[in-house]
C-alpha cells in the first residue's frame with residue numbers, strides 16, 4: 001500500500017530540531033520520549049494519570065501506516081527524542097497530539113513539530129485537525145492557534161479544538 005506521507009519520510013532540520021518520521025513499530029522511541037515526560041505532562045497528554053504505557057498503548061502509539069503518521073524531533077547532541085507529534089487520519093480530518101520532553105518545553109520545539117505535522121497533513125489532503133485539550137494548557141492552545149482557523153467545543157472537562165487548515 002502506498003504510504004500517503006512517503007514524500008516526507010526523509011528528515012528535515014528546522015530551527016535546531018531534526019524532524020523525522022517514526023518507523024512503524026518503533027516502540028522504543030515512543031517509550032524513550034514517554035520516559036522524559038513528568039507526571040504533569042503525562043496528565044496533559046493523556047487526559048489523566050498515566051504512570052506507564054501498557055503494551056497495547058505502546059503498540060498503538062508506535063503504529064505507522066496510511067492513517068497513522070508520527071514525527072519525532074531530536075536536538076543536536078542528544079540521541080534520545082525531544083518530542084513527538086502524531087496524527088490519526090479519518091477521511092479529510094485527523095486527530096493530533098503532541099508531547100515534548102519536560103527538559104525541552106517552552107523552547108519552540110512543540111511549535112516546530114506542529115507546523116511540520118500540519119504541512120504533512122495538508123499535503124495528504126487533510127483539511128481539519130482535531131485536538132483534545134484537558135484542563136488548563138495555555139501552551140497547546142497557543143500552538144494550535146498558530147496552525148490555522150480554530151474553533152473549540154467543550155465536552156465534560158475536556159475541550160475539543162478543531163483547526164481548519
Ligand SMILES: CC(C)(COP(=O)(O)OP(=O)(O)OC[C@H]1O[C@@H](n2cnc3c(N)ncnc32)[C@H](O)[C@@H]1OP(=O)(O)O)[C@@H](O)C(=O)NCCC(=O)NCCS
Pocket residue numbers: 040041042044045096097098099100101104105106107108109110111112131132133137138139140142143146
Ligand atoms: C504542549 C506542548 C506540546 C507544547 O510544546 P512546547 O515546545 O513546550 O511549546 P512551544 O515552546 O512551541 O510554545 C508553544 C506556545 O506556548 C507559549 N508558551 C511557551 N511556554 C509557555 C508557558 N510556560 N506558559 C504559557 N505559554 C507558553 C509559546 O509562547 C508558544 O506560543 P506562541 O506560538 O504564540 O509564541 C508541550 O509543552 C508538552 O508536551 N506538554 C505536555 C503534553 C501536552 O500538553 N500535550 C498536548 C496535548 S495534545
